[in-house]
Amino acid sequence: MASKPELVIGTRNSKLALVQAERISKALSDLHPTIKFPWQVVSVRGDVDKTSPFLKFSGPSDAAKNIWTEEMEAKLCSGELDLLAHCLKDMPTNLPDGCVLGAIVHREDPTDALVVKSGLDYKCLTDLPAGSVIGTSSTRRKALLKYKYPQLVVEECRGNLDTRLRKLDDPEGPFTAIIIATAGLNRINLSHRITKSLPASEFPYAIGQGALGIELRAGMSQHWTLFEKSKNSPPAGSGGCSSPVAVNSVIESQKPTGLSLRLEGMIIHPHGSSQVSSTSVAVVRSDDDAVALGVDLAKKLEENGGRALLDEIRVLQHGV
Incomplete structure:
Protein backbone atom coordinates (compact mmCIF):
# COMPACT_ATOMS: atom_id res chain seq x y z
CA MET A 1 0.00 0.00 0.00
CA ALA A 2 1.37 3.42 -0.95
CA SER A 3 2.27 5.66 1.97
CA LYS A 4 0.42 8.92 2.54
CA PRO A 5 1.90 12.05 0.98
CA GLU A 6 3.60 14.37 3.47
CA LEU A 7 3.74 18.09 4.07
CA VAL A 8 6.52 18.83 6.57
CA ILE A 9 5.96 21.53 9.23
CA GLY A 10 8.94 23.61 10.38
CA THR A 11 9.05 24.67 14.03
CA ARG A 12 11.43 26.07 16.64
CA ASN A 13 12.86 23.78 19.30
CA SER A 14 11.04 24.94 22.42
CA LYS A 15 8.32 23.27 24.45
CA LEU A 16 5.75 25.86 23.40
CA ALA A 17 6.72 25.74 19.71
CA LEU A 18 6.50 21.93 19.66
CA VAL A 19 3.10 21.98 21.35
CA GLN A 20 1.91 24.50 18.75
CA ALA A 21 3.31 22.44 15.85
CA GLU A 22 1.62 19.32 17.20
CA ARG A 23 -1.66 21.19 17.51
CA ILE A 24 -1.48 22.47 13.92
CA SER A 25 -0.44 19.01 12.68
CA LYS A 26 -3.43 17.38 14.36
CA ALA A 27 -5.88 20.02 13.11
CA LEU A 28 -4.64 19.64 9.53
CA SER A 29 -4.62 15.83 9.77
CA ASP A 30 -8.21 15.87 11.01
CA LEU A 31 -9.22 18.04 8.04
CA HIS A 32 -7.13 16.07 5.53
CA PRO A 33 -6.76 12.45 6.70
CA THR A 34 -5.10 11.33 3.44
CA ILE A 35 -2.04 13.54 4.12
CA LYS A 36 0.58 13.30 6.89
CA PHE A 37 1.84 16.48 8.57
CA PRO A 38 5.07 15.62 10.43
CA TRP A 39 7.18 18.41 11.93
CA GLN A 40 10.89 19.17 11.82
CA VAL A 41 12.81 21.23 14.38
CA VAL A 42 14.93 24.15 13.14
CA SER A 43 17.51 26.06 15.19
CA VAL A 44 16.90 29.82 14.87
CA ARG A 45 19.00 32.80 15.89
CA GLY A 46 16.51 33.97 18.50
CA ASP A 47 16.92 30.72 20.43
CA VAL A 48 20.73 30.85 20.21
CA ASP A 49 21.14 34.51 21.27
CA LYS A 50 19.21 34.61 24.54
CA THR A 51 20.81 37.77 25.95
CA SER A 52 20.51 40.62 23.40
CA PRO A 53 17.46 42.86 23.98
CA PHE A 54 14.95 43.02 21.12
CA LEU A 55 15.51 46.76 20.76
CA LYS A 56 18.99 45.93 19.45
CA PHE A 57 17.43 44.12 16.49
CA SER A 58 14.37 46.29 15.92
CA GLY A 59 13.64 48.66 13.07
CA PRO A 60 11.84 48.98 9.76
CA SER A 61 13.51 45.86 8.39
CA ASP A 62 11.68 43.64 10.94
CA ALA A 63 15.14 42.47 12.04
CA ALA A 64 14.00 41.55 15.55
CA LYS A 65 11.24 39.28 14.34
CA ASN A 66 13.50 37.76 11.68
CA ILE A 67 15.56 36.19 14.47
CA TRP A 68 12.66 33.78 15.01
CA THR A 69 11.88 33.02 11.37
CA GLU A 70 14.84 33.56 9.01
CA GLU A 71 16.40 30.09 9.19
CA MET A 72 13.02 28.38 8.83
CA GLU A 73 12.06 30.56 5.88
CA ALA A 74 15.29 29.62 4.07
CA LYS A 75 14.35 25.95 4.42
CA LEU A 76 10.79 26.70 3.32
CA CYS A 77 11.95 28.47 0.16
CA SER A 78 14.43 25.65 -0.66
CA GLY A 79 11.67 23.04 -0.45
CA GLU A 80 13.11 21.28 2.60
CA LEU A 81 10.00 22.34 4.55
CA ASP A 82 6.45 22.74 3.23
CA LEU A 83 4.94 25.03 5.86
CA LEU A 84 5.98 26.84 9.02
CA ALA A 85 4.16 27.10 12.35
CA HIS A 86 4.68 30.42 14.15
CA CYS A 87 3.31 32.50 16.97
CA LEU A 88 1.79 35.17 14.76
CA LYS A 89 3.32 38.01 16.77
CA ASP A 90 6.80 36.60 16.03
CA MET A 91 6.29 36.82 12.26
CA PRO A 92 7.72 39.78 10.32
CA THR A 93 5.08 42.19 9.06
CA ASN A 94 6.61 41.95 5.57
CA LEU A 95 7.40 38.35 4.65
CA PRO A 96 10.38 37.50 2.40
CA ASP A 97 9.83 37.12 -1.33
CA GLY A 98 8.39 33.69 -2.02
CA CYS A 99 6.66 33.37 1.38
CA VAL A 100 3.00 34.01 2.20
CA LEU A 101 0.74 33.80 5.24
CA GLY A 102 -1.56 30.88 4.43
CA ALA A 103 -3.81 30.88 7.50
CA ILE A 104 -4.27 32.30 10.99
CA VAL A 105 -5.45 29.63 13.41
CA HIS A 106 -6.07 28.83 17.08
CA ARG A 107 -6.56 32.35 18.44
CA GLU A 108 -6.47 32.17 22.23
CA ASP A 109 -6.51 34.75 25.00
CA PRO A 110 -4.36 37.61 23.62
CA THR A 111 -3.65 39.28 26.97
CA LEU A 198 -3.66 41.99 32.72
CA PRO A 199 -6.82 43.62 31.31
CA ALA A 200 -6.27 44.67 27.71
CA SER A 201 -7.98 48.00 28.41
CA GLU A 202 -5.13 48.80 30.84
CA PHE A 203 -2.25 46.81 29.34
CA PRO A 204 -2.91 46.42 25.59
CA TYR A 205 -1.37 43.45 23.83
CA ALA A 206 0.75 42.86 20.72
CA ILE A 207 -0.95 42.65 17.35
CA GLY A 208 -1.51 38.96 16.63
CA GLN A 209 -0.74 37.81 20.18
CA GLY A 210 -2.44 34.52 21.03
CA ALA A 211 -2.81 33.45 17.39
CA LEU A 212 -0.82 30.92 15.37
CA GLY A 213 0.20 31.57 11.77
CA ILE A 214 0.90 29.06 8.98
CA GLU A 215 3.50 30.33 6.51
CA LEU A 216 3.70 28.78 3.02
CA ARG A 217 5.75 29.03 -0.15
CA ALA A 218 4.07 31.30 -2.64
CA GLY A 219 4.25 28.51 -5.25
CA MET A 220 2.18 26.08 -3.22
CA SER A 221 -1.02 26.92 -5.10
CA GLN A 222 -1.86 23.22 -5.43
CA HIS A 223 -2.02 22.94 -1.64
CA TRP A 224 -3.62 26.33 -0.89
CA THR A 225 -7.13 24.94 -0.39
CA LEU A 226 -5.81 22.65 2.36
CA PHE A 227 -5.41 25.65 4.61
CA GLU A 228 -8.53 27.62 3.77
CA LYS A 229 -10.64 25.59 6.23
CA SER A 230 -8.13 26.33 8.99
CA LYS A 231 -8.49 30.11 8.87
CA ASN A 232 -9.94 32.14 11.68
CA SER A 233 -12.22 35.04 10.78
CA PRO A 234 -11.74 37.94 11.14
CA PRO A 235 -7.96 37.76 10.91
CA ALA A 236 -5.79 38.47 13.91
CA GLY A 237 -3.19 40.47 11.99
CA SER A 238 0.55 40.47 12.66
CA GLY A 239 2.92 42.31 14.93
CA GLY A 240 5.48 41.46 17.53
CA CYS A 241 7.68 41.99 20.56
CA SER A 242 10.17 44.28 18.82
CA SER A 243 7.88 47.31 18.39
CA PRO A 244 6.38 49.46 21.17
CA VAL A 245 2.93 49.22 19.54
CA ALA A 246 -0.07 47.83 21.42
CA VAL A 247 -3.73 47.18 20.60
CA ASN A 248 -7.02 46.21 22.16
CA SER A 249 -10.03 45.04 20.15
CA VAL A 250 -13.55 44.95 21.57
CA ILE A 251 -16.70 43.56 19.96
CA GLU A 252 -19.27 46.22 20.81
CA SER A 253 -22.30 44.47 19.36
CA GLN A 254 -23.52 41.86 16.89
CA LYS A 255 -25.40 43.50 14.04
CA PRO A 256 -27.30 41.80 11.19
CA THR A 257 -24.67 43.18 8.84
CA GLY A 258 -21.68 42.06 10.89
CA LEU A 259 -19.72 42.73 14.08
CA SER A 260 -19.36 46.26 15.41
CA LEU A 261 -15.68 46.26 16.32
CA ARG A 262 -13.76 48.89 18.27
CA LEU A 263 -10.00 48.84 17.72
CA GLU A 264 -7.78 50.80 20.10
CA GLY A 265 -4.11 51.41 19.33
CA MET A 266 -1.15 52.87 21.20
CA ILE A 267 2.46 53.72 20.31
CA ILE A 268 4.70 54.09 23.37
CA HIS A 269 8.15 55.61 23.58
CA PRO A 270 10.59 52.84 24.68
CA HIS A 271 11.64 55.00 27.65
CA GLY A 272 8.00 55.36 28.72
CA SER A 273 8.21 59.13 28.35
CA SER A 274 5.25 59.57 26.00
CA GLN A 275 2.56 57.77 24.03
CA VAL A 276 0.04 58.31 21.24
CA SER A 277 -3.39 56.65 21.28
CA SER A 278 -6.32 56.44 18.84
CA THR A 279 -9.52 54.45 18.33
CA SER A 280 -11.45 53.33 15.25
CA VAL A 281 -14.87 51.67 15.09
CA ALA A 282 -16.46 49.87 12.14
CA VAL A 283 -18.85 47.08 11.22
CA VAL A 284 -16.71 44.13 10.12
CA ARG A 285 -18.19 41.64 7.68
CA SER A 286 -15.07 40.24 6.02
CA ASP A 287 -11.28 40.06 6.14
CA ASP A 288 -11.15 43.14 3.92
CA ASP A 289 -13.28 45.10 6.41
CA ALA A 290 -10.95 44.09 9.24
CA VAL A 291 -7.91 45.20 7.25
CA ALA A 292 -9.60 48.51 6.43
CA LEU A 293 -10.31 49.07 10.13
CA GLY A 294 -6.65 48.48 10.95
CA VAL A 295 -5.55 50.86 8.20
CA ASP A 296 -7.91 53.54 9.48
CA LEU A 297 -6.52 53.18 13.00
CA ALA A 298 -2.94 53.39 11.71
CA LYS A 299 -3.76 56.62 9.85
CA LYS A 300 -5.33 58.13 12.95
CA LEU A 301 -2.29 57.21 15.03
CA GLU A 302 0.02 58.84 12.50
CA GLU A 303 -2.09 62.01 12.36
CA ASN A 304 -2.29 62.22 16.18
CA GLY A 305 1.48 62.34 16.50
CA GLY A 306 2.41 58.73 15.89
CA ARG A 307 4.55 59.48 12.85
CA ALA A 308 6.72 61.91 14.80
CA LEU A 309 6.97 59.46 17.70
CA LEU A 310 7.98 56.61 15.38
CA ASP A 311 10.64 58.85 13.83
CA GLU A 312 11.95 59.60 17.32
CA ILE A 313 12.01 55.87 18.13
CA ARG A 314 13.88 55.16 14.88
CA VAL A 315 16.56 57.69 15.85
CA LEU A 316 16.80 56.07 19.29
CA GLN A 317 17.23 52.64 17.72
CA HIS A 318 19.59 53.47 14.88
CA GLY A 319 20.90 56.98 15.48
CA VAL A 320 19.61 58.13 12.09
Whole structure:
Protein backbone atom coordinates (compact mmCIF):
# COMPACT_ATOMS: atom_id res chain seq x y z
CA MET A 1 0.00 0.00 0.00
CA ALA A 2 1.37 3.42 -0.95
CA SER A 3 2.27 5.66 1.97
CA LYS A 4 0.42 8.92 2.54
CA PRO A 5 1.90 12.05 0.98
CA GLU A 6 3.60 14.37 3.47
CA LEU A 7 3.74 18.09 4.07
CA VAL A 8 6.52 18.83 6.57
CA ILE A 9 5.96 21.53 9.23
CA GLY A 10 8.94 23.61 10.38
CA THR A 11 9.05 24.67 14.03
CA ARG A 12 11.43 26.07 16.64
CA ASN A 13 12.86 23.78 19.30
CA SER A 14 11.04 24.94 22.42
CA LYS A 15 8.32 23.27 24.45
CA LEU A 16 5.75 25.86 23.40
CA ALA A 17 6.72 25.74 19.71
CA LEU A 18 6.50 21.93 19.66
CA VAL A 19 3.10 21.98 21.35
CA GLN A 20 1.91 24.50 18.75
CA ALA A 21 3.31 22.44 15.85
CA GLU A 22 1.62 19.32 17.20
CA ARG A 23 -1.66 21.19 17.51
CA ILE A 24 -1.48 22.47 13.92
CA SER A 25 -0.44 19.01 12.68
CA LYS A 26 -3.43 17.38 14.36
CA ALA A 27 -5.88 20.02 13.11
CA LEU A 28 -4.64 19.64 9.53
CA SER A 29 -4.62 15.83 9.77
CA ASP A 30 -8.21 15.87 11.01
CA LEU A 31 -9.22 18.04 8.04
CA HIS A 32 -7.13 16.07 5.53
CA PRO A 33 -6.76 12.45 6.70
CA THR A 34 -5.10 11.33 3.44
CA ILE A 35 -2.04 13.54 4.12
CA LYS A 36 0.58 13.30 6.89
CA PHE A 37 1.84 16.48 8.57
CA PRO A 38 5.07 15.62 10.43
CA TRP A 39 7.18 18.41 11.93
CA GLN A 40 10.89 19.17 11.82
CA VAL A 41 12.81 21.23 14.38
CA VAL A 42 14.93 24.15 13.14
CA SER A 43 17.51 26.06 15.19
CA VAL A 44 16.90 29.82 14.87
CA ARG A 45 19.00 32.80 15.89
CA GLY A 46 16.51 33.97 18.50
CA ASP A 47 16.92 30.72 20.43
CA VAL A 48 20.73 30.85 20.21
CA ASP A 49 21.14 34.51 21.27
CA LYS A 50 19.21 34.61 24.54
CA THR A 51 20.81 37.77 25.95
CA SER A 52 20.51 40.62 23.40
CA PRO A 53 17.46 42.86 23.98
CA PHE A 54 14.95 43.02 21.12
CA LEU A 55 15.51 46.76 20.76
CA LYS A 56 18.99 45.93 19.45
CA PHE A 57 17.43 44.12 16.49
CA SER A 58 14.37 46.29 15.92
CA GLY A 59 13.64 48.66 13.07
CA PRO A 60 11.84 48.98 9.76
CA SER A 61 13.51 45.86 8.39
CA ASP A 62 11.68 43.64 10.94
CA ALA A 63 15.14 42.47 12.04
CA ALA A 64 14.00 41.55 15.55
CA LYS A 65 11.24 39.28 14.34
CA ASN A 66 13.50 37.76 11.68
CA ILE A 67 15.56 36.19 14.47
CA TRP A 68 12.66 33.78 15.01
CA THR A 69 11.88 33.02 11.37
CA GLU A 70 14.84 33.56 9.01
CA GLU A 71 16.40 30.09 9.19
CA MET A 72 13.02 28.38 8.83
CA GLU A 73 12.06 30.56 5.88
CA ALA A 74 15.29 29.62 4.07
CA LYS A 75 14.35 25.95 4.42
CA LEU A 76 10.79 26.70 3.32
CA CYS A 77 11.95 28.47 0.16
CA SER A 78 14.43 25.65 -0.66
CA GLY A 79 11.67 23.04 -0.45
CA GLU A 80 13.11 21.28 2.60
CA LEU A 81 10.00 22.34 4.55
CA ASP A 82 6.45 22.74 3.23
CA LEU A 83 4.94 25.03 5.86
CA LEU A 84 5.98 26.84 9.02
CA ALA A 85 4.16 27.10 12.35
CA HIS A 86 4.68 30.42 14.15
CA CYS A 87 3.31 32.50 16.97
CA LEU A 88 1.79 35.17 14.76
CA LYS A 89 3.32 38.01 16.77
CA ASP A 90 6.80 36.60 16.03
CA MET A 91 6.29 36.82 12.26
CA PRO A 92 7.72 39.78 10.32
CA THR A 93 5.08 42.19 9.06
CA ASN A 94 6.61 41.95 5.57
CA LEU A 95 7.40 38.35 4.65
CA PRO A 96 10.38 37.50 2.40
CA ASP A 97 9.83 37.12 -1.33
CA GLY A 98 8.39 33.69 -2.02
CA CYS A 99 6.66 33.37 1.38
CA VAL A 100 3.00 34.01 2.20
CA LEU A 101 0.74 33.80 5.24
CA GLY A 102 -1.56 30.88 4.43
CA ALA A 103 -3.81 30.88 7.50
CA ILE A 104 -4.27 32.30 10.99
CA VAL A 105 -5.45 29.63 13.41
CA HIS A 106 -6.07 28.83 17.08
CA ARG A 107 -6.56 32.35 18.44
CA GLU A 108 -6.47 32.17 22.23
CA ASP A 109 -6.51 34.75 25.00
CA PRO A 110 -4.36 37.61 23.62
CA THR A 111 -3.65 39.28 26.97
CA ASP A 112 -0.41 39.48 28.93
CA ALA A 113 -0.01 37.71 32.27
CA LEU A 114 1.73 38.87 35.43
CA VAL A 115 3.62 35.98 37.06
CA VAL A 116 4.99 36.67 40.55
CA LYS A 117 8.00 34.83 42.00
CA SER A 118 7.01 31.65 43.79
CA GLY A 119 6.53 32.29 47.51
CA LEU A 120 5.65 36.00 47.19
CA ASP A 121 2.09 37.11 47.89
CA TYR A 122 1.69 40.09 45.51
CA LYS A 123 -1.50 39.93 43.41
CA CYS A 124 -1.14 42.72 40.84
CA LEU A 125 1.31 45.30 39.51
CA THR A 126 0.05 47.98 41.88
CA ASP A 127 0.88 45.72 44.86
CA LEU A 128 4.58 45.59 43.98
CA PRO A 129 6.84 47.81 46.10
CA ALA A 130 8.75 50.59 44.35
CA GLY A 131 12.01 49.26 43.00
CA SER A 132 10.66 45.76 42.32
CA VAL A 133 12.32 44.23 39.25
CA ILE A 134 10.00 43.09 36.44
CA GLY A 135 11.43 40.85 33.72
CA THR A 136 10.36 40.87 30.08
CA SER A 137 11.97 40.58 26.67
CA SER A 138 9.29 42.58 24.84
CA THR A 139 9.95 46.18 23.80
CA ARG A 140 6.21 46.85 24.02
CA ARG A 141 5.89 45.48 27.55
CA LYS A 142 8.98 47.38 28.71
CA ALA A 143 7.59 50.62 27.30
CA LEU A 144 4.15 50.09 28.85
CA LEU A 145 5.67 49.29 32.24
CA LYS A 146 7.89 52.37 32.15
CA TYR A 147 4.96 54.55 31.08
CA LYS A 148 2.33 53.19 33.50
CA TYR A 149 4.47 52.00 36.43
CA PRO A 150 7.58 54.20 36.56
CA GLN A 151 8.23 53.18 40.18
CA LEU A 152 9.15 49.65 39.00
CA VAL A 153 12.47 48.54 37.49
CA VAL A 154 12.29 46.74 34.15
CA GLU A 155 15.04 44.32 33.13
CA GLU A 156 15.67 41.98 30.20
CA CYS A 157 14.44 38.40 30.64
CA ARG A 158 15.00 36.24 27.56
CA GLY A 159 14.50 32.51 26.93
CA ASN A 160 11.65 30.05 26.42
CA LEU A 161 8.85 29.95 28.99
CA ASP A 162 10.48 27.32 31.20
CA THR A 163 13.76 29.28 31.21
CA ARG A 164 12.05 32.53 32.14
CA LEU A 165 10.12 30.86 34.96
CA ARG A 166 13.36 29.36 36.32
CA LYS A 167 15.00 32.80 36.22
CA LEU A 168 11.99 34.24 38.05
CA ASP A 169 11.91 31.62 40.81
CA ASP A 170 15.68 31.56 41.39
CA PRO A 171 16.05 32.66 45.05
CA GLU A 172 19.22 34.51 44.08
CA GLY A 173 17.66 36.02 40.94
CA PRO A 174 16.67 39.68 40.65
CA PHE A 175 13.08 39.33 39.50
CA THR A 176 10.01 39.94 41.63
CA ALA A 177 7.76 39.15 38.67
CA ILE A 178 7.77 38.65 34.91
CA ILE A 179 5.22 39.43 32.22
CA ILE A 180 4.56 36.88 29.48
CA ALA A 181 1.73 35.94 27.10
CA THR A 182 -1.29 34.30 28.73
CA ALA A 183 -1.76 32.06 25.68
CA GLY A 184 1.72 30.54 25.96
CA LEU A 185 1.19 29.52 29.58
CA ASN A 186 -2.22 28.08 28.75
CA ARG A 187 -0.84 26.04 25.85
CA ILE A 188 1.80 24.27 27.95
CA ASN A 189 -0.54 23.73 30.91
CA LEU A 190 1.05 26.32 33.17
CA SER A 191 -1.98 28.57 33.60
CA HIS A 192 -1.75 27.93 37.38
CA ARG A 193 1.35 30.17 37.36
CA ILE A 194 -0.66 33.19 36.24
CA THR A 195 -0.92 35.64 39.12
CA LYS A 196 -3.13 38.02 37.14
CA SER A 197 -4.19 38.32 33.52
CA LEU A 198 -3.66 41.99 32.72
CA PRO A 199 -6.82 43.62 31.31
CA ALA A 200 -6.27 44.67 27.71
CA SER A 201 -7.98 48.00 28.41
CA GLU A 202 -5.13 48.80 30.84
CA PHE A 203 -2.25 46.81 29.34
CA PRO A 204 -2.91 46.42 25.59
CA TYR A 205 -1.37 43.45 23.83
CA ALA A 206 0.75 42.86 20.72
CA ILE A 207 -0.95 42.65 17.35
CA GLY A 208 -1.51 38.96 16.63
CA GLN A 209 -0.74 37.81 20.18
CA GLY A 210 -2.44 34.52 21.03
CA ALA A 211 -2.81 33.45 17.39
CA LEU A 212 -0.82 30.92 15.37
CA GLY A 213 0.20 31.57 11.77
CA ILE A 214 0.90 29.06 8.98
CA GLU A 215 3.50 30.33 6.51
CA LEU A 216 3.70 28.78 3.02
CA ARG A 217 5.75 29.03 -0.15
CA ALA A 218 4.07 31.30 -2.64
CA GLY A 219 4.25 28.51 -5.25
CA MET A 220 2.18 26.08 -3.22
CA SER A 221 -1.02 26.92 -5.10
CA GLN A 222 -1.86 23.22 -5.43
CA HIS A 223 -2.02 22.94 -1.64
CA TRP A 224 -3.62 26.33 -0.89
CA THR A 225 -7.13 24.94 -0.39
CA LEU A 226 -5.81 22.65 2.36
CA PHE A 227 -5.41 25.65 4.61
CA GLU A 228 -8.53 27.62 3.77
CA LYS A 229 -10.64 25.59 6.23
CA SER A 230 -8.13 26.33 8.99
CA LYS A 231 -8.49 30.11 8.87
CA ASN A 232 -9.94 32.14 11.68
CA SER A 233 -12.22 35.04 10.78
CA PRO A 234 -11.74 37.94 11.14
CA PRO A 235 -7.96 37.76 10.91
CA ALA A 236 -5.79 38.47 13.91
CA GLY A 237 -3.19 40.47 11.99
CA SER A 238 0.55 40.47 12.66
CA GLY A 239 2.92 42.31 14.93
CA GLY A 240 5.48 41.46 17.53
CA CYS A 241 7.68 41.99 20.56
CA SER A 242 10.17 44.28 18.82
CA SER A 243 7.88 47.31 18.39
CA PRO A 244 6.38 49.46 21.17
CA VAL A 245 2.93 49.22 19.54
CA ALA A 246 -0.07 47.83 21.42
CA VAL A 247 -3.73 47.18 20.60
CA ASN A 248 -7.02 46.21 22.16
CA SER A 249 -10.03 45.04 20.15
CA VAL A 250 -13.55 44.95 21.57
CA ILE A 251 -16.70 43.56 19.96
CA GLU A 252 -19.27 46.22 20.81
CA SER A 253 -22.30 44.47 19.36
CA GLN A 254 -23.52 41.86 16.89
CA LYS A 255 -25.40 43.50 14.04
CA PRO A 256 -27.30 41.80 11.19
CA THR A 257 -24.67 43.18 8.84
CA GLY A 258 -21.68 42.06 10.89
CA LEU A 259 -19.72 42.73 14.08
CA SER A 260 -19.36 46.26 15.41
CA LEU A 261 -15.68 46.26 16.32
CA ARG A 262 -13.76 48.89 18.27
CA LEU A 263 -10.00 48.84 17.72
CA GLU A 264 -7.78 50.80 20.10
CA GLY A 265 -4.11 51.41 19.33
CA MET A 266 -1.15 52.87 21.20
CA ILE A 267 2.46 53.72 20.31
CA ILE A 268 4.70 54.09 23.37
CA HIS A 269 8.15 55.61 23.58
CA PRO A 270 10.59 52.84 24.68
CA HIS A 271 11.64 55.00 27.65
CA GLY A 272 8.00 55.36 28.72
CA SER A 273 8.21 59.13 28.35
CA SER A 274 5.25 59.57 26.00
CA GLN A 275 2.56 57.77 24.03
CA VAL A 276 0.04 58.31 21.24
CA SER A 277 -3.39 56.65 21.28
CA SER A 278 -6.32 56.44 18.84
CA THR A 279 -9.52 54.45 18.33
CA SER A 280 -11.45 53.33 15.25
CA VAL A 281 -14.87 51.67 15.09
CA ALA A 282 -16.46 49.87 12.14
CA VAL A 283 -18.85 47.08 11.22
CA VAL A 284 -16.71 44.13 10.12
CA ARG A 285 -18.19 41.64 7.68
CA SER A 286 -15.07 40.24 6.02
CA ASP A 287 -11.28 40.06 6.14
CA ASP A 288 -11.15 43.14 3.92
CA ASP A 289 -13.28 45.10 6.41
CA ALA A 290 -10.95 44.09 9.24
CA VAL A 291 -7.91 45.20 7.25
CA ALA A 292 -9.60 48.51 6.43
CA LEU A 293 -10.31 49.07 10.13
CA GLY A 294 -6.65 48.48 10.95
CA VAL A 295 -5.55 50.86 8.20
CA ASP A 296 -7.91 53.54 9.48
CA LEU A 297 -6.52 53.18 13.00
CA ALA A 298 -2.94 53.39 11.71
CA LYS A 299 -3.76 56.62 9.85
CA LYS A 300 -5.33 58.13 12.95
CA LEU A 301 -2.29 57.21 15.03
CA GLU A 302 0.02 58.84 12.50
CA GLU A 303 -2.09 62.01 12.36
CA ASN A 304 -2.29 62.22 16.18
CA GLY A 305 1.48 62.34 16.50
CA GLY A 306 2.41 58.73 15.89
CA ARG A 307 4.55 59.48 12.85
CA ALA A 308 6.72 61.91 14.80
CA LEU A 309 6.97 59.46 17.70
CA LEU A 310 7.98 56.61 15.38
CA ASP A 311 10.64 58.85 13.83
CA GLU A 312 11.95 59.60 17.32
CA ILE A 313 12.01 55.87 18.13
CA ARG A 314 13.88 55.16 14.88
CA VAL A 315 16.56 57.69 15.85
CA LEU A 316 16.80 56.07 19.29
CA GLN A 317 17.23 52.64 17.72
CA HIS A 318 19.59 53.47 14.88
CA GLY A 319 20.90 56.98 15.48
CA VAL A 320 19.61 58.13 12.09
